Amino acid sequence: MSEVFKSIKDVEIHDVKWIDARLSLQESDAGRKNFEEGHIKGALYWDLEDDLSDMTKNTGRHPLPDKQTLTELFRKSGLELDDRILIYDDGGSPFAARAWWILQYGGFKNSFIISEGFRALTEMGVPISGKAEVPNRSSVDPVWDETIFAPREFIEQTVEGKTGNVLLDARSAERYRGEVEPIDPIAGHIPGALNFDWERLKKDGSFNLDADVGQQLSQVVQHDDEVVVYCGSGVTAAPLFAMLKQNGYNNVKLYVGSYSDWISREVIEVEKG
Known part of the structure; x- marks a missing residue:
């Protein structure tokens, strides 16, 4: 760890x-x-x-x-x-x-x-x-350290199944599913992404450093997975990136542009549900 x-x-x-x-x-x-x-x-x-x-x-x-x-x-x-x-x-x-x-x-x-x-x-x-x-x-x-940075092109390749990476969305489950979208103009998530709400990393107003957070993460992504985290604008994905590293995930990248960048291009592909 x-x-x-x-x-x-x-x-x-x-x-x-x-x-x-x-x-x-x-x-x-x-x-x-x-x-x-x-x-x-x-x-x-x-x-x-x-x-x-x-x-x-x-x-x-x-x-x-x-x-x-x-x-x-x-x-x-x-x-x-x-x-x-x-x-x-x-x-x-x-x-x-x-x-x-x-x-x-x-x-x-x-x-x-x-x-x-x-x-x-x-x-x-x-x-x-x-x-x-x-x-x-x-x-x-x-x-x-380019190993922790994921540009837009890498995400496109990941969606196409060419990188073997797992996309992990740090937003709330409701935003991930596209049921609500209070900020961005298009609801949904990057195709193929999994979800782990970054708010689940906290306990009593602080980040939870107990073992149960690692157990919850392992129910979504495995330690040998190569993971790319993102959120709406690349900010709330940062604590998810940090907590994955804290819990022994060695291959983690951050898509700084995140969902707001993903939906800003002419050709947009999103999933809901």
């Missing part, structure tokens, strides 16, 4: 770099305001849309920034490949996992998600600050 999530009970806070990824989808600037009011001392703030997405692209609702842009993010954040990096949001949210996946993609393999979130960290007595620090710029060269 790969350790991806860390409980605050097991966190060593010395010689680490912190990333604050808090966000509210209902109030876009709430995360940054919360950061300015108080954050883990020394933490940097990474915003979902400003830092972890390129909203000028048309490849889904939260497209991945290009490598040059991500490299600049890593460098201005003062990161080095061997840094120990801890990422938090409000707990049980997908935003720290999105930041973590991008770090993994860039080769920062010593990075982890705090499963409980910011409030629990403060209750444990981790020092907080209202002052935003400017780190020393690094000259890091990312080592891109």
Whole structure:
């Protein structure tokens, strides 16, 4: 098993770099305001849309920034490949996992998600600050891990049965079946995909690190399966990706464009039910 999530009970806070990824989808600037009011001392703030997405692209609702842009993010954040990096949001949210996946993609393999979130960290007595620090710029060269990235073309090949991968949809069962669709213009799922609602990964507002989550995952996908996870816009699929890795799934990719990218092309094929 790969350790991806860390409980605050097991966190060593010395010689680490912190990333604050808090966000509210209902109030876009709430995360940054919360950061300015108080954050883990020394933490940097990474915003979902400003830092972890390129909203000028048309490849889904939260497209991945290009490598040059991500490299600049890593460098201005003062990161080095061997840094120990801890990422938090409000707990049980997908935003720290999105930041973590991008770090993994860039080769920062010593990075982890705090499963409980910011409030629990403060209750444990981790020092907080209202002052935003400017780190020393690094000259890091990312080592891109293409094995965890699935482009649109790979998904097309998977639907055609050419890759042997299993598609796993992280949205709710109702959205997966096409019974409701509150965001995207077309309801349904990518043909052939299975479903595991990412909300099932949580327990009492935190990510559930107990063995029963692994047991539930194994009822849908097997450990030797090659899995591609997706959701609506590539955000809530990130914690599903992370939990699969946490539970010993070695061959997992993320389709960042996800369903919103899949249905954006002229030729669209979806399934319902």
